[in-house]
Amino acid sequence: IAGYDRYMQIVKCFRDEDLRSDRQPEFTQIDVEMSFVNQDDILNITEGFIAKLWKEILGFEVHTPFKRMSYFEAMSKYGSDKPDLRFGMELNSINEIVKDSGFKVFADVIASGGEIAALNAEGCANFSRKQIDDLTDFAKRYGAKGLAWVKIENGEFKSPISKFLSENEMKAIIEKTNAKDSDLILISSDKWTRSYTILGALRLEIARIKGVLAEVKGKFSFHWVLDFPLFEHDEENNTYHAMHHPFTSPKIEDIHLLDTDLSKTRAIAHDLVINGAEVGGGSVRIHESNVQQKMFELLGLTKVEIESKFGFLIEALKFGAPPHGGIALGLDRLVMTLVGTENIRDVIAFPKTTSGLSLMDGSPSIVDETQLKELGVGVLKKPE
Numbered sequence: 387i388a389g390y391d392r393y394m395q396i397v398k399c400f401r402d403e404d405l406r407s408d409r410q411p412e413f414t415q416i417d418v419e420m421s422f423v424n425q426d427d428i429l430n431i432t433e434g435f436i437a438k439l440w441k442e443i444l445g446f447e448v449h450t451p452f453k454r455m456s457y458f459e460a461m462s463k464y465g466s467d468k469p470d471l472r473f474g475m476e477l478n479s480i481n482e483i484v485k486d487s488g489f490k491v492f493a494d495v496i497a498s499g500g501e502i503a504a505l506n507a508e509g510c511a512n513f514s515r516k517q518i519d520d521l522t523d524f525a526k527r528y529g530a531k532g533l534a535w536v537k538i539e540n541g542e543f544k545s546p547i548s549k550f551l552s553e554n555e556m557k558a559i560i561e562k563t564n565a566k567d568s569d570l571i572l573i574s575s576d577k578w579t580r581s582y583t584i585l586g587a588l589r590l591e592i593a594r595i596k597g598v599l600a601e602v603k604g605k606f607s608f609h610w611v612l613d614f615p616l617f618e619h620d621e622e623n624n625t626y627h628a629m630h631h632p633f634t635s636p637k638i639e640d641i642h643l644l645d646t647d648l649s650k651t652r653a654i655a656h657d658l659v660i661n662g663a664e665v666g667g668g669s670v671r672i673h674e675s676n677v678q679q680k681m682f683e684l685l686g687l688t689k690v691e692i693e694s695k696f697g698f699l700i701e702a703l704k705f706g707a708p709p710h711g712g713i714a715l716g717l718d719r720l721v722m723t724l725v726g727t728e729n730i731r732d733v734i735a736f737p738k739t740t741s742g743l744s745l746m747d748g749s750p751s752i753v754d755e756t757q758l759k760e761l762g763v764g765v766l767k768k769p770e
Contacts, residue, residue, distance in 0.1 A: 387707050392420040396717070408663065408722065408730050411742050416720075418668070419712035425654055425670055429454075429610060432658060432666065432713055436608065443724055446606065452658075453609040460611050461579070462503075465586020467611055470662025472602035473593060477585050480504050480573070483558045489550035491534075492575055501581040503574050506563040507592045510570035511537040521572065524591055528584045534573035538565055547573075590662070604726065609659055613637070616653040617684075625686060630655050632681050634669040635711075644680055656713065660723050668713030675703035 397415045420428065430451070437448040453471070460469050463476045480502050484492045492502050507513075513521075522533040536545040536559065543556050551559075565571055574584045593599045616636050617626040626648050628634065635654045636644065643651040654670040672678045679700055682692045692700065721733040731737035736746045743749070758765065 387702055387710075390419075391422065392418075394418045397714075408719065408728065410718070410730055410734060411738050413730075413734075414717040416666075416715040416717050417712070418714070419710065421708040421710040423670075423709065423711060425612075425656060425711065428668060428670075428711055428713055429656060432715070433608075436658070436660075439720070440606070440724075448606070448608060454612055455609060456613040457611055457615065457652075458613070461582045461586070465503075465505075465582040465584070465589055466662070467614070468657065468659045468662060468664040469586070469611075470590070470593075470602075471607040471609060471659075472605050472661060473598050475505065475508070475589050475593065475598075477582060477589070478504050478506075478562050480559055480562055483555055483562060484551065487551050487555055489547060492550075495575040495581075499578075500576055501574075501578045503581050503585050504559060504563050505572045505574075505585045505589055505592070506565045507570040507572055507588075507596075508565075509568050509596070510592065511539050511568045513537075513570055518570075521588060521591070525574070525584050525588060528587045529580045530574060530576065530584045533584075534575070536560075536565075536571040536573070538567055538569050538571075541567060605661075607659075607661055611657045611659055612655070613652045614655045614657075615649070616640070616651040617648045619649060626684065628681075628685060629653065630667075630669055632685055633671050633678070635672045635677070641677065644684065648684065654711070658713070658715070663719060663723060664716075665719045665723060666713050666715035668711060670709065670711035673703065673707040673709050675700055678703055 395417050397417045399413055399415050401409065401411055401413060418428075418431070420431075433448075433450045433452055437450055440446040440448045455463075457467055460467050462479065463469070464471075465477055481496055484502055485496050487493065495502060518533075518535055522530070525533045534545070534547050536543055536548070536556070538544075538560065543560075545556075548556065559565075559571065559573075563569075563571055572585065572588055574581045574588075576584065590599075615629050616634065618629045619626055630653060637652045637654055640651045656668055657664050658666040672681060678696075679692065682696060683689075687695070718730050718733055722728070722730055725733065727733065736744060738744055
């Protein structure tokens, strides 16, 4: 649309999200946009760039093409849309095993369309009750109401829920999770996304406790996560939001679902994951005016709002635009990964604190009203 068929640029960005060890309010992106491309073109070019980067900086031979997995596979196997594949510990659905059990908690979750999933924490049957309580508290940070568990010790099952499950059901759970003597099975029951997110967090916590993360330090795992949902459902307001942004193209084979089932519509979006961190993400954009108009309408914008906010884009697309897409790689995240640190402040000059304060110059600071007036900036004051 702009007349450039492709570009790569370094971009300073500002983030309006909660800060953490690998996230800063101000960060840098390597932004790539290309026209007349499909998703494979974007992924292949990015893989070549990453392979060259790792070879020249670390002398590490990166094998391409990278593994590709869908969002559904990533969540249902690892409980994360950016899973760390340097170790196993995969999750398993046990819905079919417990759907007819007498345990009301499981029955109610399944009846409401939820998911009962299990994680085999190998060699953790020796965890004390306090350690399991700590894991339960940890799970509650991710929305868990509780955490069911099964210990296998000396060929016997020990669990607070064993009285609700038959011996055959218990054996089926053991078999499904490939559990053996001395293992601890953790079970989450909730809505699909939350159930797997809880176990995904526990997977990483168990790996940390058992020293698995320390063992894989220095190793690298590269893969793509694809086929994200196009929309996220807001249960509180019963509305849909764009999972990435409203300009992301739906998969061609899913366009008909825009009229029938938004929850099943997938996006032509891609995230690059290295060692369990999302270091880049992008998509193929919508390039047809009628599809873009439809997308805005589905997100709840009125015709007047669409015209006032995005009329220029809708009009431009009517004149024809090529299929186009790209990816933005986090420069700071890449450097973090290359140097092996877990704190982004280690690789940024003048980093901000978790409250967004710049210790070097005391920013943000108070701006006097004279300066605001000169800039034409008004400040809304809270009523007394």
